[in-house]
Amino acid sequence: MPLLLLAAASRMRLLFPLFALFLALTARAQINPEWTAPLPPFQIAEDLYYVGSQELAAYLVTTPAGNILINANLETSPPQIRASVEKLGLQWADTKILLNSQAHFDHMAGAAQILCETGAKNMVMEGDADVVESGGRTDFLFAVEAVPPYLPAKVDRVLRHGDTVEIGGVTLTAHKTAGHTRGCTTWTLPVHLPGEPPDRLRNAVIVGGVMFWSDFRLIDAGDQKASYPGIAEDFARTFRVLQALPCDIFLGAHGSYFGLKSKLSRLEKEGPQVFLDAAGYKEFVAKGQAAFEAGLKKEQEAAQQ
Numbered sequence: 001m002p003l004l005l006l007a008a009a010s011r012m013r014l015l016f017p018l019f020a021l022f023l024a025l026t027a028r029a030q031i032n033p034e035w036t037a038p039l040p041p042f043q044i045a046e047d048l049y050y051v052g053s054q055e056l057a058a059y060l061v062t063t064p065a066g067n068i069l070i071n072a073n074l075e076t077s078p079p080q081i082r083a084s085v086e087k088l089g090l091q092w093a094d095t096k097i098l099l100n101s102q103a104h105f106d107h108m109a110g111a112a113q114i115l116c117e118t119g120a121k122n123m124v125m126e127g128d129a130d131v132v133e134s135g136g137r138t139d140f141l142f143a144v145e146a147v148p149p150y151l152p153a154k155v156d157r158v159l160r161h162g163d164t165v166e167i168g169g170v171t172l173t174a175h176k177t178a179g180h181t182r183g184c185t186t187w188t189l190p191v192h193l194p195g196e197p198p199d200r201l202r203n204a205v206i207v208g209g210v211m212f213w214s215d216f217r218l219i220d221a222g223d224q225k226a227s228y229p230g231i232a233e234d235f236a237r238t239f240r241v242l243q244a245l246p247c248d249i250f251l252g253a254h255g256s257y258f259g260l261k262s263k264l265s266r267l268e269k270e271g272p273q274v275f276l277d278a279a280g281y282k283e284f285v286a287k288g289q290a291a292f293e294a295g296l297k298k299e300q301e302a303a304q305q
């Protein structure tokens, strides 16, 4: 090989890791602008508020004994979430518990800062707990551009399917809806809607996530291994769990899951009743399940060839 080419090749070898590092760092910057676009906080139910951005959902459950925050979102999100909480006239320091939808960076990268500022207890589903403590580095998709690392956060309590989180007379239930991440969590809680009879409670469901994309592998086939052993069974079980949940108020980790934008346009006129959407929930679960079954079939057929 001519000397010049040799020099170029060795420079390439040197540059490649640098380029990979550059890509890994810029992956954080490649985010949907709606993930960071602010949104004024609003009430969903009596003790339930939206404090997220236009697309990355964060919820505050208020109780006389302190508040629960669901989702810390991006590394840049904590000041935005805090501003929303304070705009509601509530104290940031009253955040006693941090919960999450899933251990990906768009829901958990802000956790370390929020825990540091509030002293809240961090409760995470098994399967995601080690991912949160490693800052995303033990995620089965780690090294994929869409799943960058983030600041690790200590976990105070590891949750299991069906566990409850109780504070100030409010009880939330954690449903393990794994597949998207190994500990992806759907939260449910009974809430009262302003204007409804005091004894009428509604079931709020905050879906953790059911999506998968081309980086996911659902089954073993030849040299290619499933993203993690049992991922297809987890997804199948997740859809059974979601189908069985009674849902009046449909919410989720991303605004787009539950049509936040169109519901917001009706909110001022119609009030929090716009979030009553049992049919939208059923449709979301059915569509997610159909996509999963089609993806699984495609992999199974490819494996047989």
Ligand SMILES: [Zn+2]
Pocket (backbone or CB within 6 Å): 102, 104, 180, 209
């Ligand atoms: Zn995710």
